[in-house]
Amino acid sequence: MDLYTETILDHYEHPHHTGTLASPDVHVAEYNLLCGDRIELDCAFTNKGAIADVAFVGSGCALSQAGMSILSDWSIGKSRNDIAALSHDDVQSMIGSPITPARLKCALLGLGALKRIYEPYHSNS
């Protein structure tokens, strides 16, 4: 089974950057209503507005949760422009497994959450 690589399963069973931040600058949520996947993401910024730290809580399939874990690792230190430039293909190659169209929305849930960080309209801070 190619999709469930050791990387995916590792991140799913032992996700990085989970929990909440003590004083987040923004708190965003992303849902996949069709599947019931859910991610809530806290983010703290550096003085220059780059990502200093993130923490997430979520529930859902292995792909959505491992995806967010992988993206959390990647996101630390990234700027607003880096996040804006992050594409579906980038996320697919970070995840590294072949993803069928039906599972793409699971894999991209974390990307959706990250993008929201810089959408003031969607944050409540």
Added chain:
Amino acid sequence: MTIETIKKEFPIFSRRINGKPLVYLDNASTSQKPSAVLDALTNFYTTSNANIHRGIHTLSEEATERYEATRKSVARFINAAVAEEIVFTKNCTESINLVARTWGHASIRRGDHILVSALEHHANLIPWQELARKKHAKLFVIPLTSSFELDMEAYDKLLSRKTKIVCVTTQSNVIGTRPPMKEMIKKAHAVGARVMVDGAQSVGHQRTDVVSMGCDFFAFSAHKMLGPTGVGVLYADYDILETLQPFLYGGDMVTSVEREHAVYRDAPWRFEAGTPNIADVVAFRAAIEFLEEIGMDTIESHDARCVAAAREALAGFARVRVFAPESGASCVAFTVDGIHPHDVATIFNSEGVAIRSGLHCAEPLVKDLGVPALSRMSFYLYNTMEDVAVARQALEKVFRIFSLTSNP
């Protein structure tokens, strides 16, 4: 043709999925099609294709005859009194919308009560939500008992003279529950309410008799009963049907037209505006005849054997929770502790086994069941005990991949 050798009649079963023979357990979504139906479709286009109800040339007459022949077959299949009680639509969803928009629009007033069961597919919920909102009527839900049946005591309490319609499915597409239709319809009629029955899940799986059931409206789709996609049916008691205003307006549904006004045809043609899905309606007849040849009682008991075998197979896994209402038919819904249904379905697919996972177009019901989502195996006449065994092996693979022991 017997139920043992039936898979051969369905060309799709020569397909391999991920190198494995296809095990198709997503029949509640749509069924596969036998050669008889595929041939009927090709045959229509190669021999009789023409528009209906409009030409006097041979082809148009043939096409009209074949289209209307399906109406007669459908009427016989569900035991409607006359073929004129059968309206063709594009799917079950459209059939229900037709009732909400015509009967509902004319009959529901401010403060009226609309009852829907907790089991409903979105198709038999959202049209009524929308009607209630527009008409300032109240929508009430007939709840589930803890054993996943409809709560008949609660139903009795909800029913009143204010109830104008009760909307209920013959069989849940998620957990298979079959409510006591006759009892529910009798009680609804006793307070003067109409009953909209969503027959999508049961009509291809058990004998249907709209007369003895006593329903006012009965909706279903051809594609879940071996027929083509794009054909829906609405049965309505003719006394009601003939009083309803049209649903869509245009050609074919009129008898005479002037610039300022038009005279509409009688039911059911009044509800079939524009060129209908002629070829698929024609081919649908082959599906009905196929089912009749096997026999609905044979199909129902075959389904029951599959369900029993699947429940037994799943009972062997302590981490698996099975939703098994006593009245449950044709399908088995389950969750695996610690593993999301989408991961379960993806791994099943890697073994060639097609199952559905998610919310199954019944989001409020899934919430009532207290789970974020679930997986479902749904069976039909071509499934075998071997299919159940392959599904069981796929489930073992799920546990292997996630390094969980199946029996903690």
